[in-house]
Amino acid sequence: MIRDVADLPKTQYVETADGSYVAYQVFGDGPLDMALMPTSWSNVELAWDDQFAARFFHRLGSLGRLVLFDKRGCGLSDPVARRAIPTAEEWVDDLISVLDAAGSMQAHLIGIDAGGLAALLAAATHSSRVSSLVLYNTFARLSRAPDYHLGMPSDLQASSVAAIRRDFPTGIFPEIVAPSRAGDPAFRQWWAHFGRHSVGMGPAMQMQQAAFALDVRDVLGAVHQPVLVAHQAGNQYVRAAHGRYLAEHLSNAKYVELAGSDHLYFSSSTDELAEHIEEFLTGARHTQNVDRTLATVAFTDIVNSTQHAVTLGDRGWKELLDHHDDVVRRSLARFRGRQVKNTGDGMLAVFDGPARAISALVMIRNTMRESGLDVRSGAHTAEIELRDQDVAGIGVHIAARVSGLAAAGEVLASRTVVDLVAGSGIEFEDRGDHELKGVPGSWHLFAVSG
Numbered sequence: 184m185i186r187d188v189a190d191l192p193k194t195q196y197v198e199t200a201d202g203s204y205v206a207y208q209v210f211g212d213g214p215l216d217m218a219l220m221p222t223s224w225s226n227v228e229l230a231w232d233d234q235f236a237a238r239f240f241h242r243l244g245s246l247g248r249l250v251l252f253d254k255r256g257c258g259l260s261d262p263v264a265r266r267a268i269p270t271a272e273e274w275v276d277d278l279i280s281v282l283d284a285a286g287s288m289q290a291h292l293i294g295i296d297a298g299g300l301a302a303l304l305a306a307a308t309h310s311s312r313v314s315s316l317v318l319y320n321t322f323a324r325l326s327r328a329p330d331y332h333l334g335m336p337s338d339l340q341a342s343s344v345a346a347i348r349r350d351f352p353t354g355i356f357p358e359i360v361a362p363s364r365a366g367d368p369a370f371r372q373w374w375a376h377f378g379r380h381s382v383g384m385g386p387a388m389q390m391q392q393a394a395f396a397l398d399v400r401d402v403l404g405a406v407h408q409p410v411l412v413a414h415q416a417g418n419q420y421v422r423a424a425h426g427r428y429l430a431e432h433l434s435n436a437k438y439v440e441l442a443g444s445d446h447l448y449f450s451s452s453t454d455e456l457a458e459h460i461e462e463f464l465t466g467a468r469h470t471q472n473v474d475r476t477l478a479t480v481a482f483t484d485i486v487n488s489t490q491h492a493v494t495l496g497d498r499g500w501k502e503l504l505d506h507h508d509d510v511v512r513r514s515l516a517r518f519r520g521r522q523v524k525n526t527g528d529g530m531l532a533v534f535d536g537p538a539r540a541i542s543a544l545v546m547i548r549n550t551m552r553e554s555g556l557d558v559r560s561g562a563h564t565a566e567i568e569l570r571d572q573d574v575a576g577i578g579v580h581i582a583a584r585v586s587g588l589a590a591a592g593e594v595l596a597s598r599t600v601v602d603l604v605a606g607s608g609i610e611f612e613d614r615g616d617h618e619l620k621g622v623p624g625s626w627h628l629f630a631v632s633g
Contacts, residue, residue: 191208191228191231192208192209192210192251193208194206194207194208194227194228194259195207195208195209195284197280197281197283197284198280199255199276199277199280200276200280201264202264203255203260203261203262203263203264204260204261205252205253205254205255205260205261205277205280205281206227206252206253206258206259206260207227207250207251207252207253207281207284207285208227208250208251208252209248209249209250209251209285210240210244210248210249210251211243211244211245211246211247211248211249212247212248213244213245213246213247213248214247215246215247215248215291215464215465216247216248216250216282216285216287216289216290216291216314217243217246217247217248217249217250217290217291217292217293217464218249218250218251218252218278218281218282218287218290218291218292218293219243219249219250219251219252219293219295219298220274220278220292220293220294220295220298220299220301220302220305221295221296221298221448222295222296222297222298222447223257223296223297223298223382223387223390223391223393223394224257224258224378224381224382224386224387224390225253225254225257225258225381226253226257226258226259226377226380226381227251227252227253227258227259228258228259229258229376229377229380229381230251230377230449232373232377233370233373233377233449235364235449235450235451235453236448236449236453238453238454239448239449239453239456239457242453242454242457242461243293243457243460246461246464246465248285248287250281250282250285250287250290252277252278252281253381254269254273254274254277254278255269255273255277256268256269256382256386257381257382258380258381258382260277268386268389268390268393271300271301271304271397271399272304274298274301274304275301275304275305275308275309278292278301278305279305279309279312282312288312289311289312289313289314290312290313290314291313291314291315291316291317291464292305292306292313292315292316292317293316293317293319293460294316294317294318294319294321295318295319295320295321295448296319296320296321296421296446297321297325297390297394297397298321299318299319299320299321299322299429300321300322300323300397300399302316302318303316303318303323303399303402303403303406304399304402306406306408307402307405307406310407310408313408314408315408315409315410315411315463315464316406316408316409316410316411317410317411317413317460317463317464318410318411318412318413318426318429319413319414319448319456320413320414320415320418320420320421320426320446320448321412321421321425321426321429322421322425322426322428322429323398323399323400323403323425323428323429323432324397324398324399324400325394325395325397325421325425326340326395326396328398331400333422333424333425333428335395340392340395343356343391344388344391344392347384347387347388347391348384348388351378351379351384351387352375352379352384353371353375353497354371354372354374354375354378355378355387356420357370357371357374358489358492359419359420359446360420360445360446360447361374361445361446361447361449361450362419362444362445362526362528363443363444363445363450363451363452363524363525363526364445364450364451364525365528366504366508366525366526366528366529367525368501368505400432403429403432403433404432404434406433406434407434407435408435409435409436409437409463410429410430410433410435410436410437411436411437411439411459411460411463412426412427412429412430412433412436412437412438412439413426413438413439413440413441413456413459413460414426414427414438414439414440414441415440415441415442415443415444415445415446415452416440416441416442416443416444417442417443417444418444418445418446419444419446420446421446423440426438426440437463439459441455441456441459442580442583442621451524451526454570454573474568474569475566475567475568475569475576476566476567476569477564477565477566477567478533478534478535478564478565478566478567478574478578479533479534479535479536479537479539479540479562479563479564479600480531480532480533480562480563480564480565480567480574480578480579480581480582481520481531481532481533481534481540481543481544481560481561481562481582481586482526482529482530482531482560482561482562482582482583482585482586483511483529483530483544483547483558483559483560483586484526484528484529484558484559484560484586484587485507485528485529485551485556485557485558486556486557486558486559486591486592487557487591488528491503491556503554503556504528506554507551507556508525510546510547510550510551511530511532511547514543514544514546514547514550515532515543517543517546518534518539518540518542518543518546519534519535519536519539520532520533520534520539520540520543521533521534523572523573523574524573529558529560531574531579531583533567533574537562537564537596537599537600537603537604538603538604538607538609540562540564540600541562541594541596541600541604541609541631542609544560544562544594544631545594545631545633547560548560548592548594552592557591557592558592559586559589559590559591559592559593559595560586560589560593560594560595561582561583561584561585561586561587561588561589561594561595561596562582562585562586562594562595562596562597562600563578563581563582563585563596563597563599563600564578564597564599564600564603565577565578565581565582565599566578567579577622580621580622581597581619581622581626582597584619584620584621584622585597585619585626585628588617588619588628589630590630593630593631594630594631595614595628595629595630595631596611596628596629596630596631597626597627597628597629598626598627598628598629600629601629609631610631610632610633611629611630611631611632612629612630612631612632613627613629614628614629614630615627615628616628
């Protein structure tokens with residue numbers, strides 16, 4: 184994470200045709216020019232304070248020059264003349280002004296959320312300036328219409344605007360836009376700070392309403408550049424059907440669906456997204472030094488977390504989450520586990536022995552049950568890839584699928600785990616064969632007795 188101001192890329196300004204000034208940064212040095220069109224609001228300096236965002240910028244900056252900017256009305260840029268928020272056309276104008284200032288004649292655009300619509304419009308209206316597009320968790324139209332049933336109905340639109348009015352000071356619906364990080368108090372604090380310094384509360388609500396009014400379906404036929412459409416499969420804010428629609432209606436598009444439910448690009452899928460972008464732009468993924476080891480991978484998840492949060496309120500729910508995190512830390516310390524990441528209302532951890540993994544999951548389950556919470560969990564033993572502090576590989580996916588099949592209060596394990604803990608005294612109940620989504624074959628699963 185970049186924390187020292189001296190390490191930040193220099194913030195510069197370019198004057199637009201109407202005399203306004205747009206803040207931008209250029210990071211990296213290489214053969215490719217890329218420009219990031221982020222969500223409706225942004226702050227080019229504060230974004231670097233988040234470890235996942237900074238990591239994403241570094242990955243892209245290793246490929247070439249990454250151009251970051253705040254459109255007018257956001258972050259460090261000037262307000263929009265005579266209005267609170269810019270139009271999509273003005274967003275594109277700001278992009279072209281920034282590319283001119285950066286000396287970029289042609290760039291690859293990375294459009295995220297509503298930034299994807301501006302990227303599509305730029306590709307259609309300034310085709311000579313746009314080499315290709317990457318669209319992440321974006322849409323052609325967000326609201327429902329008689330001829331577009333994928334969109335959000337009017338009652339949910341109203342609820343989202345009301346949520347911004349209610350929660351803007353403390354960060355808008357992190358459980359929806361970043362569920363893998365919503366349980367991290369540090370992230371929630373940064374997310375609220377980032378939002379407040381990206382846009383005012385009134386413009387934030389207006390931008391949300393404007394997003395519901397945008398519709399670029401008629402523009403798609405005029406976009407002929409190569410397009411990578413990437414979407415989180417479990418995204419609850421902009422459902423994956425929106426991404427599939429874009430891929431089906433663009434003439435030169437490739438669709439990639441990522442396992443996860445985050446909407447923000449600075450999430451648990453940051454590295455996977457960066458790898459897909461690198462492969463799309465260069466034709467190959469960066470070769471990393473990857474260590475492989477045999478480990479038992481374990482996932483936990485709090486059952487009915489949303490319902491508990493509503494019942495307990497923000498303060499009560501935070502206290503319970505803090506208690507959960509403390510229980511997890513103590514359990515992992517006792518049984519030699521390592522927490523890899525927080526997954527929102529649970530965690531991903533690895534162990535050097537399957538019996539220790541099962542014992543830790545049982546301890547977490549039993550201790551949290553005393554506090555009135557049920558935790559589901561799952562474990563699988565396999566060879567996995569160690570990438571810095573993260574883990575990857577099919578074994579991780581299998582463990583996640585096993586955990587997802589567990590009932591409330593159940594510790595579920597693959598046959599591999601059961602076979603390896605024979606003689607440990609841990610008893611299991613047969614749960615039969617199951618198909619695991621995205622994993623070939625049939626998998627025999629067992630639940631820990633008691």
